[in-house]
Amino acid sequence: MAKLEEANNLNNAINKEVESLEVERLNHNFGFTQILKDINFSIKKGEVLSVVGPSGGGKTTLMHLCANLLDVEEGSIKNSFTSSAFAFQEARLLPWKNVIDNISLGLIAKGTKANIAKKMSEEIALKFGLEEEDFDKFPKDLSGGMKQRVSFARALVVEPSLLFLDEPFSALDIGLKMELQAHLIQMVKEKNLTILFITHDLMEAIRLSDKILLLEADPGHIIKEFTYDLAQESRDDKFVYNQTAKILQDETIINTFELQGIGFK
Ligand SMILES: Nc1ncnc2c1ncn2[C@@H]1O[C@H](COP(=O)(O)OP(=O)(O)O)[C@@H](O)[C@H]1O
Ligand SMILES: [Mg+2]
Missing domain, CATH: 3.40.50.300 (P-loop containing nucleotide triphosphate hydrolases)
Known part of the structure; x- marks a missing residue:
């Protein structure tokens, strides 16, 4: 071993x-x-x-x-x-998913367990300046800056x-x-x-x-x-x-x- x-x-x-x-x-x-x-x-x-x-x-x-x-x-x-991972000029979030579900997309795609993906996404969301009260929000309720924070968190949470x-x-x-x-x-x-x-x-x-x-x-x-x-x-x-x-x-x-x-x- x-x-x-x-x-x-x-x-x-x-x-x-x-x-x-x-x-x-x-x-x-x-x-x-x-x-x-x-x-x-x-x-x-x-x-x-x-x-x-x-x-x-x-x-x-x-x-x-x-x-x-x-x-x-x-x-x-x-x-x-x-x-690899991407972040673009526009955040390109999925409108029907909330902040945490948007961030965890790549983790879930990689096969990370849902509860672990959620925890990792919450941690990185906080690191990127989002607050707990934002976690359940949908993209339509986020400012441009918040969307971009989510986009960065989503790209980096998978540690590309x-x-x-x-x-x-x-x-x-x-x-x-x-x-x-x-x-x-x-x-x-x-x-x-x-x-x-x-x-x-x-x-x-x-x-x-x-x-x-x-x-x-x-x-x-x-x-x-x-x-x-x-x-x-x-x-x-x-x-x-x-x-x-x-x-x-x-x-x-x-x-x-x-x-x-x-x-x-
Ligand atoms: N899918 C496409 N079909 C045809 N022309 C395109 C396409 N994508 C970009 N272009 C053209 O290619 C050139 C370079 O575009 P782009 O790579 O977006 O430049 P930049 O990112 O430096 O602004 C532009 O003239 C643009 O109009
Ligand atoms: Mg360009």
Whole structure:
């Protein structure tokens, strides 16, 4: 028994080592329009990688391809992460399920017993700033911010190895945005969570990422990458503002976001 356990642990350790997402020579068209062109990158376990670029540049399409929500037509995506979860800009909750039942969806799908799933969901709901009196509420009775808390709790309660985030903070006020970002940073540190983060917000990308890929539009392709070595939990506002100011001087950023002549130069 002890031997078996040892072997399992070793297996887990090896799996952790090799977990990665590798995107190679990826192209994507919708109809006759090329949306993505020659995309190459990889994400390793524990890494936060952001894809930043203007609206309509193909970021969501890229994420859908990586998350296997869309078929790869040209090039390859190899994903060896053992599990994944999503959170989107809209919370996408099931309207006929209450807060706790929405959060426990993934656990139930994984076969977790109902009473254990309920307990885990309640714990994470509290952690994400929901209150006991909210547990029985249905999505129609929740504010936008509360819905987004539920959406994050639902994605993270299953302890995914890889988390896909598509502009999850875009509709949130600054306080809630920073609170949820802090939760993510903590989970990256404590659980070695890996994140593919899609955003058009440079500042939030700088707060969260180990690496930022800049995606230029028409067709979407990576034109530059920025790497940040300082641990996320050590990045204060000053670091984020300074780095954002620095990046906004970058010629490639100015051109990609079409910032010429609007005061950043
Ligand atoms: N299912 C689809 N069919 C056709 N065109 C699409 C589809 N999804 C997205 N597009 C188009 O692809 C381009 C990139 O969209 P998207 O990946 O959503 O960009 P982003 O997330 O960067 O704003 C846009 O021009 C969009 O209209
Ligand atoms: Mg999008």
